[in-house]
Amino acid sequence: MRLILLLLLAGPLLAQDGQYFQQSVDYGINARLDDRDHVLHAELRLGYINHAPRALDSIVFHLWPRAFSGDNTAFARQQLRNRSTDFHFAPPAARGTLDSLDFRVDSHPARFAYTADPDVGVLYLNEPLRPGATAAITTPFRVKIPESFSRLGHVGESYQLTQWYPKPAVYDRDGWHPMPYLDQGEFYSEFGSFRVTLDLPANYVVAATGVLQDQEERAWLLARADSTRRALAGRRDLPSGYVDESFPPSAAERKTLTYTAKGVHDFAWFADKRFMVLHDTLELADSPGTRGPADVWAFFTETEAALWKDATDYLKRAVRFYSDHLGPYPYPQVTGVQSALSAGAGMEYPMITVIGRSYTAYGLDEVLAHEIGHNWFYGILGSNERDHPWMDEGLNSYYEGRYTRQFYPERRGRQQVIPGREVETDALAYHYLARLGRDQAPDTPIDQLSAFNYWISAYSKPELVLQAVEERVGTEALDAAFRDYYAAWKFRHPRPTDFFAALAPLGVDDYVRDAMTSTTAGEFNRAARSADRSPGLSPPKLALITDAASERPQLFVSPLLGFNENDGVLAGLALHNRTLEPRRLEWLVAPLYGFASKELAGFAGARYRVVRPAEWLQQVVVGGGVQRFSDFDPPAVDRLYGYDRWALRSDFYLDHPASSQRSSRLYSQLIRLDRRRPDFGDGGVLLDRAETLTTHFLRAGYAARVEREINPVAYGVQLEYRNGGAQQFPAADYLRLDATLTGGYQYQADKFLRWRLFGGYFLQHDLREGNTAPSVSLSLVDNAASDYAYDDLYLGRSQDGWYQQQLGERQGGFRAPVAAAFPFGRSNDYLAAVNLDGDLPFPGPIGVFLDAGAYGYRPTLSSAQSNAVRWVGGLSVNLFQDQFRLFVPLLADADTRGLLEQRGNLLDRVSFRLNLSRLLPWQWIDELP
Known part of the structure; x- marks a missing residue:
């Protein structure tokens, strides 16, 4: 009688083609909660019925509490991949495990072995389990309940007992489905029945799967x-x-409670003495x-x-x-x-x-x-959500959306993400990734999805697809297809092909299949990647605040206010077409007026992107721009001079698996720099005109990052060619090779040790044999004077005083504000440097730093090349997540110390990094992982 009941609970076991089957499991679990030590002592009894058309010689078990036992589990690795370090830095007492196993099959001891995943094991049967036969499996087990890092856990004496017992994996027509526990991503388990007995202190209030029998x-x-x-x-x-x-x-x-449940594939319970x-x-x-x-x-x-x-x-x-x-x-x-x-x-x-x-x-x-x-x-339905997350999360999200629209019609699925603007957040997020080539197909296994794509691919995109289907076929027709799908596949583990087949009568199965299994094929994907809407004949929509994409052409106008020492206060407007969603063609014009220089300044640019032009490319972005500011204020000359920087750039973003946490790109850049300078005639007479010094730079390189939370690393190589023009003094054409390697180690929560290595060598240089050290030389100190191609933004170029204390992080990266007048740390041959940083192990933003570098130089024209080693170290203060950092040099080699002392007191020697370029909004938004 018991066998017949279990067969009925399992649902249809064989399809007409003879290939469909599923196993069934009869669970009996007795558990005793020790809330002083946060431990469960338990016994498991299983009746495992083999409905496969072949004999089984082993059974795979999931032992998911062991996912919380150490750093070598899939859960621990995923936590770090998703940038959570709570579990990694948790003390052993806060972690959990499952142990004390002693498996027996039909009352006889049986061999059990763990796999490469500590929370997955294999029970080897003493005799093959024939089709239709039942194995009686027993084992004691002990669960050390972890603190709340995921689903299973406790907060004080509030318990969440989920995924807490040894559970057989699913064995279907594809074989076993061993699955280590993951926080991002759910499960695939077999249907059966449960009888669970719980022993715990009498004043606990318990909520559980099943029906309370007491x-x-x-x-x-x-x-x-x-x-x-x-x-x-x-x-x-x-x-x-x-x-x-x-x-x-x-x-x-103490009290003993018993629960029974039929036709389920999991059992969870929650206990808290405070529950109302x-x-x-x-x-x-x-x-x-x-x-x-x-x-x-x-x-x-x-x-x-x-x-x-x-x-x-x-x-x-x-x-x-x-x-x-x-x-x-x-x-x-x-x-x-x-x-x-x-x-x-x-x-x-x-x-x-x-x-x-x-x-x-x-x-x-x-x-x-x-x-x-x-x-x-x-x-x-019991879909395999680990491999096909959209079959649960996405289909359910579609109906949840309909629920909220029915009972909360005022929300319409929209949220206010910027003041005065309501947007459809699911569509916005999906379009954002798709138009950068960073989206992933919904039918991607969960452990291969990035954290952001898990939300988009498993939840948002499937809901959007089904909303589009509803618009095509009507709500009633779609509901009818879902009801047929549900009736046919309940308790049977459907697959994606089964869902697509259920939509075939509506004529949308190929449309949905393409959307769920691809990021490029099909009508839905092509529409999503199209960043430009048809403008029609409508006048442009004018707004002060960037909005979501619209069918009308859009123009956004925003006031701008800025400052640099040469131009003074800068005021103007930014005009652009960038919406919250990336566009294929984006442009920006930002004219500014300098109230001190009385000159027109500002910047403008445009870029064009092509998404996924090849399988190995996420996107290709080609762009260009110009910026114009004042940068030179010569003494005794009542005139300011400035620069125009023109640049063309192409970036080829390579495609990498999201789980690798890797990003990389190939790039090229052509820069034309026109600097307007005072022009003097015979006898040093200042002429009423400016001289324009034109320089060209051509760069090509490769850059890559691996965004690991504990030990991130980035590296890149670059070739740079400079042509200075005959009017330059000194004329200095060169070809240089640079390489940079950076990394870090997080030794406790939010506390890092960081390192950076730089090496640069001139493959060819007109000034290699000379002793001059122009701004284009390799430099230990990265300040405004050594920013020869005007790559960064500085508060004051060609200025004395505290403006010289603003440093960047290129080439040598020295945190020492040595005045540009000194030929310190410059080389026309080679330069190698190391920069070390360490956060101090106590609350607060205080750290230490040490920079060291070696370079070659010629003291005089007639002398042979000399090699110098310089170093400096001190304290650092890191504010606003690396946006602003202060450095106080305390120790240095003799030459560096002498130059620092010439600056004055300790405040005059402090340097700072203010990453102004990163404040430009689309730069940091489009660099979201």
Whole structure:
């Protein structure tokens, strides 16, 4: 009788082609919670029925609590890849594991071995398990419950027991699906039944998958729910935010609770002595497997109690909504839990969902609806979300969007991301990545998706695709296709091809297939990559604030205010066409007026991008621009002079797997620099005209970064050719090769050791044998005087005083504001440098630095080349995430120290880096990972 029941629970096991099958599992688990040590002592009994058409000699098990045991797990690596270091720096006492296993099969000891993933193992059967046969598997196990880093965990004595027991992996027509635990990405598990017994202190309130079998405990919960409802109704001080609520002592008495669940592939439970409880019932027509109304439970603490007082109403409405559109809810209860959660806003399990902070009533309702919807796509259909995340998250997001539009029509799926502008955030985010060539297909395995693309590919893009399908075929037709899909595949693990087949009668299966499995093929992808809208004949839309893309041509005008010492206060306008979404052609014109120089200044530029022109290219960007400012204020001359810098640039961004965290590009750049300088006639008479000095630079290079959180690294090589023109003094054409390697190590949370290596060598140089050291020489100190191609922005060029204390980070990168008048640290031959930084291991932005460099130079025309070594070190202050850094030199070699002392007191020797170029908005936005 038991075997027949399990076969029925598993659903259809063989399709007509004889290839479809699924296993079924009968779970029995006894667990005892020790809340003093945060440990579970448990026993597992499994009835594993083999429905495969072949015998099995082993069974793969998931032991997911072991994901929290060390840094060598897939979970730990993913955390770092997603730039979270909480687990990496957690002490051993905060981590968790699963151990004390002793597997037996049919009462006989059996060999068990772990795989390369510590949370995946293989149980080797003593005899092959024939088709249709059952193996009785038992083992004790102990779970050390970690602190809350993801789903399984505890915060004090609040427990979230999820993915907590040894679980057989899915074995289907593709074989075993071993899956290490991941925080970003969910699961693929086999259907079956559960009987779970929990032993814990008597004053814990427990919410769980399944049906509580203990009538005394149920009566206690119902009484608690009644008192909670009366207490909430009488309060006017319900909190809508976080409440630091202490835990009452655990009762000396213990209780034993039993839960049963059928037709599910997971079991989760939550325990907290502070839980308030609400209860209601829900009557659904045509709900198979339920007798009478379903129970509706809500468990929550004082935190956001003002929101949770209506939680049962939200839960009932969500269940009705999904039942009406997809098919009846088949389970006897539904539960929402407010608890600690470190894996998103909410997480679903069969019959139960846990929600973190929601902040607003709308936010709670929306997340509850989304997580309740997973009972259909994750719980009942049981898709392989690890390999096909969109089949759960994306399909569910489409219906969640319809839920919020129905009950919150004023929101229309739009949010205010900039003042006065509401945008469709899902469409904006997807278009943003697609138009930079950084999007990934929804049908990408989760562990290959970047963190940003997980949101876009698994959630946003599928919802947008289905909205487009709804517009084509109509809401009723699409709902009917979903209902047929749900009815045909519930409890059967459908695949992408099964979903596409369900849409075939609507004639949109190829449209959806292309959108889900590709970033380039198909109508939807091509439309998304098209950054330019058809302008038509409409007049341009004029706005002060950048907006989302529009069908009309757009022109944005913004006031600009700036300053440099030569031009004084700068005021003007920025005119551009850049929307929140990248465009194929983008341009910017920013004229400025200098109130001190009384000159026209500013900058202008345009760039054109081609997305994914080849498989190995993300995008190609070709652009050009000009900037014009004053930069020279010679003494005794009542006139300021300036420069025009023209540049053309091309960047080829190479494509790399997102999981590699690598980015790289090939680039070329042509610069024309026109500097306007005083012109003198015979006898040194100042002429009433300026002399224009023209220089050309041609660069080609390769740059790459690996954005690892603990030990990032970046490197690049560049060739630079300079042609100075005959009028230059001194004339200095050259060909130079530079190489840079930077890296770091995060030794504790947000505390880094950083290093940088630079090497430069002139392959050819007109001045190699000379002793002059013009600005184009290799330089230890990167200040405005050595910024010979005007690559960076400085507050004052050709200025004395504190303006010389603004430094960049090119070439030697010395943090010593040596005056440009001294031929210090310059070479026409070679230069090698190392820059070291270390954050001090206590709170605050204080660190230390050390720079050292070696270079070759000629003291006089007749002398042989000499080699010099210079160094400087001191304290640093890092503010605004590297946007502004101060450096106080305290130690140096004798020559460097002497030049620093000539500047004056300690304040005169301080240097700073102010990354003005990074403040230009589209530069840092488009560099988002």
